[in-house]
Amino acid sequence: MINQKNVALGKVRSSIRELYEYGKARKAEIGEENVFDFSLGNPSVPAPEEVNAAIKDLVDSCNPVTLHGYTSAPGDYDVRNVIALDLNKRFNVNLNANCIYLTCGAAASLTITLNALVNRGDEVVALVPYFPEYKVFAENAGAKFVTAACEKGTFQIDLQKLESALSPATKAVIINSPNNPSGVVYSRKSMILLGQLLEKYSKRYKNRIYLISDEPYRELVYEKHDTSPYITDFYAYSVVCYSYSKSLSLPGERIGYIAVNNNMPDYEELYAGICGAGRALGFVCAPNLFQQVIKRVCNKTADINIYKQNRDLLYNALVEYGYEVVKPQGAFYMFVKSLEPDAKSFAERAKKYELLFVPGDDFGCKSYVRIAYCVAPQTINNALPQFKALAESYK
Amino acid sequence: MINQKNVALGKVRSSIRELYEYGKARKAEIGEENVFDFSLGNPSVPAPEEVNAAIKDLVDSCNPVTLHGYTSAPGDYDVRNVIALDLNKRFNVNLNANCIYLTCGAAASLTITLNALVNRGDEVVALVPYFPEYKVFAENAGAKFVTAACEKGTFQIDLQKLESALSPATKAVIINSPNNPSGVVYSRKSMILLGQLLEKYSKRYKNRIYLISDEPYRELVYEKHDTSPYITDFYAYSVVCYSYSKSLSLPGERIGYIAVNNNMPDYEELYAGICGAGRALGFVCAPNLFQQVIKRVCNKTADINIYKQNRDLLYNALVEYGYEVVKPQGAFYMFVKSLEPDAKSFAERAKKYELLFVPGDDFGCKSYVRIAYCVAPQTINNALPQFKALAESYK
Numbered sequence: 001m002i003n004q005k006n007v008a009l010g011k012v013r014s015s016i017r018e019l020y021e022y023g024k025a026r027k028a029e030i031g032e033e034n035v036f037d038f039s040l041g042n043p044s045v046p047a048p049e050e051v052n053a054a055i056k057d058l059v060d061s062c063n064p065v066t067l068h069g070y071t072s073a074p075g076d077y078d079v080r081n082v083i084a085l086d087l088n089k090r091f092n093v094n095l096n097a098n099c100i101y102l103t104c105g106a107a108a109s110l111t112i113t114l115n116a117l118v119n120r121g122d123e124v125v126a127l128v129p130y131f132p133e134y135k136v137f138a139e140n141a142g143a144k145f146v147t148a149a150c151e152k153g154t155f156q157i158d159l160q161k162l163e164s165a166l167s168p169a170t171k172a173v174i175i176n177s178p179n180n181p182s183g184v185v186y187s188r189k190s191m192i193l194l195g196q197l198l199e200k201y202s203k204r205y206k207n208r209i210y211l212i213s214d215e216p217y218r219e220l221v222y223e224k225h226d227t228s229p230y231i232t233d234f235y236a237y238s239v240v241c242y243s244y245s246k247s248l249s250l251p252g253e254r255i256g257y258i259a260v261n262n263n264m265p266d267y268e269e270l271y272a273g274i275c276g277a278g279r280a281l282g283f284v285c286a287p288n289l290f291q292q293v294i295k296r297v298c299n300k301t302a303d304i305n306i307y308k309q310n311r312d313l314l315y316n317a318l319v320e321y322g323y324e325v326v327k328p329q330g331a332f333y334m335f336v337k338s339l340e341p342d343a344k345s346f347a348e349r350a351k352k353y354e355l356l357f358v359p360g361d362d363f364g365c366k367s368y369v370r371i372a373y374c375v376a377p378q379t380i381n382n383a384l385p386q387f388k389a390l391a392e393s394y395k
Numbered sequence: 396m397i398n399q400k401n402v403a404l405g406k407v408r409s410s411i412r413e414l415y416e417y418g419k420a421r422k423a424e425i426g427e428e429n430v431f432d433f434s435l436g437n438p439s440v441p442a443p444e445e446v447n448a449a450i451k452d453l454v455d456s457c458n459p460v461t462l463h464g465y466t467s468a469p470g471d472y473d474v475r476n477v478i479a480l481d482l483n484k485r486f487n488v489n490l491n492a493n494c495i496y497l498t499c500g501a502a503a504s505l506t507i508t509l510n511a512l513v514n515r516g517d518e519v520v521a522l523v524p525y526f527p528e529y530k531v532f533a534e535n536a537g538a539k540f541v542t543a544a545c546e547k548g549t550f551q552i553d554l555q556k557l558e559s560a561l562s563p564a565t566k567a568v569i570i571n572s573p574n575n576p577s578g579v580v581y582s583r584k585s586m587i588l589l590g591q592l593l594e595k596y597s598k599r600y601k602n603r604i605y606l607i608s609d610e611p612y613r614e615l616v617y618e619k620h621d622t623s624p625y626i627t628d629f630y631a632y633s634v635v636c637y638s639y640s641k642s643l644s645l646p647g648e649r650i651g652y653i654a655v656n657n658n659m660p661d662y663e664e665l666y667a668g669i670c671g672a673g674r675a676l677g678f679v680c681a682p683n684l685f686q687q688v689i690k691r692v693c694n695k696t697a698d699i700n701i702y703k704q705n706r707d708l709l710y711n712a713l714v715e716y717g718y719e720v721v722k723p724q725g726a727f728y729m730f731v732k733s734l735e736p737d738a739k740s741f742a743e744r745a746k747k748y749e750l751l752f753v754p755g756d757d758f759g760c761k762s763y764v765r766i767a768y769c770v771a772p773q774t775i776n777n778a779l780p781q782f783k784a785l786a787e788s789y790k
Contacts, residue, residue, distance in 0.1 A: 001514065002511060002512050002514075002566075002605075002661075002664065002665060002668050003510065003511055003512060003513060003514055003668055003671075003672070005671070005675075006510055006511050006667075006668045006669075006671035006672040006675060007511075007664055007667045007668040007671055008671065009670070009671030009672075009674050009675055010511075010666070010667035010668055010669065010670030010671030010672070010673075010674065011667045011670075011671070042464060042465055043460070043464075044460065045460070046458075046459040046460050047459050047463050051459070051463070052454045052459060055450065055451075055454050055684075056450075056451055056454055056455075059447045059450050059451055060451075063441075064441040064442050064446070064447060064644070065438070065439060065440070065441050065644065067647075068442050068446070068644060068645045068646070068647050068648050069437060069438075069646055069647045070437055070646045070647050071647055104499050104649065104677075104678065104679075104682075105677075105679055107677040107678070107679045108677040108678070109677075110677060111675075111676055111677030112677070115398065115401060116397060116398055116401050116402075116405075117397050117398060118398060119396065119397075119398055133674075136674060136675050137675070137677060139675075140675035140676065171397075210397075249459070249460065249463060250463045251463070251464055251465045251679075252462075252463050252464045252465050252466055252680060252682070252683030252684075252686075253463050253682050253683060253684060254499065254649075254679065254680070254681075254682050266397070269397065269402055270397060271405070272401075272402045272405035272406045273397050273398055273401045273402040273405055274401075274405065275404070275405030275406075276398075276400070276401035276402055276403065276404030276405030276406070277398070277401040277404075277405070278405075279404050279405065279528070279531060280400075280401060280404055280506075280531050280532070280534075280535035281506055281535065281676050281677065282499075282502040282503040282504075282505060282506030282507070282532060282676065283499065283502070283503070284499075284500055284502045284646075284649065285647060285649070286649075287499075287647070287648050287649050287682045287685070288647030288648060289450075289647075289648060289684070289685075290682070290684075291647075
């Protein structure tokens with residue numbers, strides 16, 4: 001018998017992928033413009049022009065043996081340095097190249113961090129709603145996956161619920177703000193309280209709880225905030241998992257990083273653990289050409305204004321049609337209350353209106369659906385009458 | 396306590412890396428041309444020109460949202476199809492796109508395959524000498540790592556030794572031909588006998604033994620062979636782990652594949668396990684730009700003739716100076732018998748002659764050293780007097 005857990009993971013497509021494949025087939029059947037596919041979080045905005053310009057210039061000007069050669073396992077030192085300086089400038093922190101470990105994207109950032117932290121039997125807590133792969137990644141690292149619900153309706157952190165999910169076995173809490181699937185940005189106040197809570201329970205249980213901040217949507221924030229804080233301002237034992245997939249529209253190129261807070265007392269040990277986990281999982285180094293691209297464009301973003309326009313257009317219309325919607329402050333997802341108790345059955349009925357969105361079950365929220373609005377604005381415009389008709393079908 | 400096994404893996408640099416860093420420092424001290432660094436298997440030959448031409452053309456002609464976007468997890472279907480057709484043409488096999496799973500390079504190919512196969516407590520057998528990361532990868536997948544020595548002097552497969560290493564717990568045997576570190580290419584005869592042995596013991600133990608063929612050096616073969624067989628010709632339950640790092644000189648770009656034999660009865664289950672393992676380890680898809688590059692250049696190689704020239708130059712000289720050398724038939728490594736019982740002490744003395752090579756201890760062979768001759772021919776020419784002096788110092 002080969003490993004049946006991985007066979008099952010490979011056979012059972014996530015419901016998101018399943019829906020996406022349904023959408024592809026349906027588009028072939030009735031025409032692309034007649035299917036309104038909000039299933040996937042795949043950026044619709046191209047990478048900034050500087051990306052392709054950098055690629056061409058690197059190819060023309062660099063020695064190919066170096067450009068396409070191995071870098072050190074944590075990534076090219078100069079690239080890491082530029083990223084650290086960029087973060088320092090934007091967030092008033094004090095990171096350096098040796099805090100940064102370049103990865104093959106957000107998923108790699110998370111699996112490497114989890115494998116660095118977790119001993120078999122430890123617990124990893126995620127806040128509901130959560131990105132479904134957290135469970136896969138945490139369990140593969142040997143952890144027990146534990147969840148804590150967010151506040152009803154606002155989907156801000158519910159500190160009491162989180163408190164009751166903590167135990168002496170808690171090794172890490174994963175947060176994701178801006179959040180996939182809710183689009184919520186956790187408030188400054190709740191981040192302060194979160195930091196205090198983790199400190200208190202680390203002391204109480206004499207067992208350090210780490211905070212893993214999964215931030216692929218960090219740059220996709222649509223409301224002004226009072227400050228631009230960095231997670232380490234709230235809690236020293238924080239590890240940031242980042243990816244350029246969304247901010248630079250490069251999801252297929254697999255480039256991101258882990259940032260370890262150098263103000264954490266055991267920072268060097270954790271960084272070594274990250275290097276070791278990356279090695280054991282088979283990540284040799286992040287793709288070199290894109291390391292060098294990032295060095296040149298890490299302070300740029302794709303034209304994310306389009307996502308804000310999409311959000312406003314869709315949010316205002318859905319509210320007008322009577323939907324109960326959590327107003328997204330970031331990312332490119334909208335979390336909408338199902339018009340019937342079973343979100344799966346709601347999403348099924350939506351298919352009759354050629355609307356494809358994902359039931360919240362996979363995110364741990366059975367009465368909601370996720371609408372990924374990272375689509376062409378025209379798709380939203382054309383979908384609005386369908387959303388209206390869907391709502392009216394319940395009246 | 397965070398995961399101490401990964402901390403240790405991250406802290407203890409491999410002796411290869413250690414030596415490479417020593418070399419860098421020494422070069423800064425006495426000049427690059429005066430240090431003869433044979434420590435790393437880093438290709439010295441540039442990627443073929445078609446690679447950079449393909450990159451530029453793709454960037455100029457493709458929609459960036461597609462070019463830099465996610466592909467399906469196993470990789471773009473058309474890319475996989477082109478690779479399968481190329482293999483079919485060259486090796487007279489009958490693979491298709493659904494046998495190929497694109498990866499972030501050879502290490503990823505191996506960790507994904509091992510995680511797909513292994514249940515905790517299974518055994519994975521490697522032939523000595525072996526690439527040291529096999530142990531790290533197998534243990535991280537939950538396996539017990541078992542070794543079997545090759546034939547003394549020739550480093551061909553020793554079937555009796557392998558036979559005694561097999562047990563009812565054996566899940567897989569890893570082979571690597573052309574071999575790192577010996578440069579040996581396993582003979583056709585020994586491959587036939589290997590296939591028969593694995594079939595016999597799979598039946599005897601009623602437990603299928605899989606053959607993992609790690610082939611990053613497949614195209615680097617310097618002697619004519621009677622045929623160009625493919626591993627599946629010898630044993631149906633074979634999985635090929637490939638990387639374009641060496642054949643196309645792209646080690647930093649992290650692109651390779653796993654090929655699962657579709658003539659294997661449980662092929663679909665194993666392919667699903669590979670998809671699941673890739674997912675659980677955090678590999679979302681192989682870098683897309685380089686997937687598309689591979690589609691265009693997978694039948695090309697870098698100018699690997701230089702490695703053959705290097706081999707001949709170095710091999711002939713070392714034999715003349717009295718070294719006992721295994722003549723490499725492939726890859727770009729030469730395995731040389733230490734001139735004293737302790738290869739570490741031999742490699743240490745070599746440093747006085749500014750010669751850097753790796754003691755065989757890490758490869759499981761304590762009386763040999765590995766010389767990576769993927770260097771500029773000039774480096775070999777300049778190093779020869781040093782090799783001569785080193786040999787003479789033992790007389």
